[in-house]
Amino acid sequence: MSSERSSGRIDLLQGTLDMLILRTLVFGPAHGHAIARAIEQGSDAVLRIEHGSLYPALHRLVKQGLIVGNDGPSENNRHAKFYSLTARGRLRLTEESSKWERLAEAIARIMRPAEREGRS
């Protein structure tokens, strides 16, 4: 499902996005645009997200009670919704992080031998 582009940027996998959002909100409340930019910049622009896909994820997290959204004025007086982590969200983030590390390791183990075989 993930495909590498010639630009070297990677489409974000569904599910992973949830974790990255939680991670971004650790630093404080943010609105959608800011979250998207933070994820892209935090990964040195390797991870590419369709900004539109952010909102389903945000609503999912709100529904799960991991984040809350509050209306508020932003800079230059626009109407925006600011999302912030709940206590449950923080807890989930630590769980997810360790799970992610194990997963990343596992995927790496799968991928590595294939590369070796391919070259032999």
Place this chain on the structure above:
Amino acid sequence: MSRRSVREESLDFEVQDHLDRLVAENVEAGMTPQAARLAASRTFGRTLIAKEDARAVWGRLWIERLGQDLRYGVRMLVRNPGFAAIAVLSIGIGVGVNAAIFSFADGILMRPLAVPDRASLVTIGSTSGLSNLGSALTASYPEYEEIRDRTRSFDGIAAWNEIPVGWAASHDQTPRVRYGMTVSGNFFDVLRLPPALGRSFRPEEDRVPDRDAVVVLAHRTWTIGFGSDPSVVGRTVWLNGREFTVIGVANQQFTGIGLSGAEFFVPMVMQGALGITGQPRTTRSLRNLAMKARLREGVSLSEARAELATVGANIAREHPEIRENRALSVRTELQNRIQQDLVDAVLVAMLAVLSLSVLLVACANVAGLLTSRAPARAREIAMRLSIGASRTRVVRQLVTESLLIASLGGLVGLGLGALGAQLFNRIQVPVDQLVNLHFEMDRRTVAVSFIITVLSAVLFGLGPAVRAARTSLTAVMKARDADRVGRLRRWTQGALVIGQVALAVLLLVVAMATYRGYGRELASGPGFRTDRLLLTSIDTSLSGYDIAKSTTFYTALMDRVRSLPGVRSATLASGMPMGFSFDGAPVFPEGYVPANGEAADGIGNARVDEMYFATMGIPIVEGRAFRVDDDTEAPRVAVINERMAKHFWPGRSAVGARFRLATADGPWVEVIGVAKNSKYVWLTEPPLDFLYLPLRQRWRARLMLITEGPDSGSLAAPVRDAVHALDPAMPIGGVRTMEEYFQMRVVGLGSVMLQVIGSMGVMALGLAIVGLYGLVAYAASRRTREIGIRMAIGADRGSVVRLVLRQGLTLAMIGLVIGLPIGLAAQRLLSGVFPAQQQFDLLPLAIVVPLLLGVTFVASYLPARHAAHVDALRALNAE
């Protein structure tokens, strides 16, 4: 409204805000406003879809998610057109064959009566002894009255009887034979069928014999015979020369009961006026009625059955003179249709088994295809699972895919089913009566096809989906090394292919055996002449003749017909072979002790004149045929067939032997001749006992005139003229050449059945071969690396081909070994249906086995050759 739309609004706000920020960013970076907006929407993705996804998160619109799954499934199918085509076509064949067979079963057996509240309508009556070909529930008129008045389980009991009449719409019209019903006065009330026009019968019109000459027309008779003229009510029609007043037109949906269509309805008390002899209203043993009853609300079928048993026992006690072992019974419509026509029911059951086998083969095909795609999918699924997709979501996706394949297949199947129904519609029944026999893809058939479609999706999709749902990351990780999952998968696939081959073998053996058996029966012939004959049926009672007048008429008629130019011989018979009715009566041979458990079953008989055997070409093998002087003055005599002679007088000549007819104290009848066996009911019947009685010892009003001449077709007009020269108003029916009759009755129906069974065999073989090819090709491609290594270290192409071939041939052999004994058992069953066949017909096997091995070889050789031409280096680099 409220919460949902508030959310919607807030979502719009957020999205708009986000887009604005992106545009602003881009403008700051130096883009024109237009380019900035474009770039912003590219970054954001498709706004609309983003919103849809967000809605799905709210958990409301699962239908939208189904839409997603469907889109995903369609994409998957479009990306794999080969897989899609084979899967859809397989299911299409499976569903189509079953739809066609259901349309056949429905038309011949299962279509319910077209009456309201049909669940509460049951058939009651007592059964007769002739059980092998099925038994109808019947009653005599006195029994009907007693059952009607003594039972409490029913809201009403209607009785009816089918009769032919000579029908004329005007006084000077030559009457034509038409079939209708004499019915009890409450008939239309019990069936709950209000008339389309006019009125139904009044209760008093069913009380006094011969008083109320009223008739209700069937709707079809009204539209076709009277051009839907609403002024038909009150008009006069002539039935058997007597005036009847039309009082109404029956409900449009009602065309008759069972397969026989009715063109009109008259009160049962008018039977006598229509020339039906034998005092039907008072003769307790004349069971010519059928009955339908409405179950009272709250009364179960078993309660009704219990009450009927009591009433029946009481009636039997009151009438000790009726020494028959008959029990009153009640049946639902379907039970009744099956019991009444066991032969059809057996045929339907056989076809259903075969068509379900085809469905199984088709499902195995698709399951095999899905299984071989499983490794590729397993990785995709494992990825999706590991990054947060729920298992139910994954299963739902897979199930949706299966349903998508099945639905497309179902659509193909509907088309195929319609073709099958068309084929079945070529079956013709050569009778004058209207026959309610039509096969179509109606609502019922479509509904059944739908059920079969869903069923097939479960059959082929459930296994792979459940296995996919169990997919765990570790299993996929290890799959490359340990390959436990892979082995299980290969075993499953192997089993599927073996099952397919076995079922295909079964179907092919059955198809071949049927074809051979039928062909042999056709080749050996029915035992009587089928060419040069013209059939004409005459019923003098329709013109109100009594037996004496009939005798004079027929004697004069035969003088005229025999002297017609072009006529070589002519005969009269009460029934003809493979006609739809012959009489049956028990026979009590002198000195014969019935074998243990052998009942004095009715033996078929026909009344024939002295020219019958010569005209029909049935040889007399011993003794003599009838003579003109075998008449009422002479002793009672009979000609019996070879089988009956062997049955009752084994090891000695039957000529001169005697038997009593009808009852154990009936008159003695002497056997004067033995005729060669022929077919009496149906081409593939087992040999039956049969006896012929001389027409001159007991004349009939209803006879078949059979004329023989070199050009039988051209005799129709002179024969008709000869009849009308004696009585211009005599109705004539069933004018056909024997060739035409035999074609319709035997060859046509047989060839339709052969085509159906044969094409099922071919389809099963085709499906099994595709399955086998798919598996071998898949397995070969999985072994590309191994083959590369083998070739790199010096294996030649031949050994690689053998390696791949071996797998396909092994599976086919196992399938054969399993399928052959089943096929042989089925063939043994079939040899009961085709008596001319010797116990074991080896030819079907001699064709099926090499055919199957041959196509297996090709199906395995193609992928094997492909594998052998793999470039060793490329193979090693492939993964």
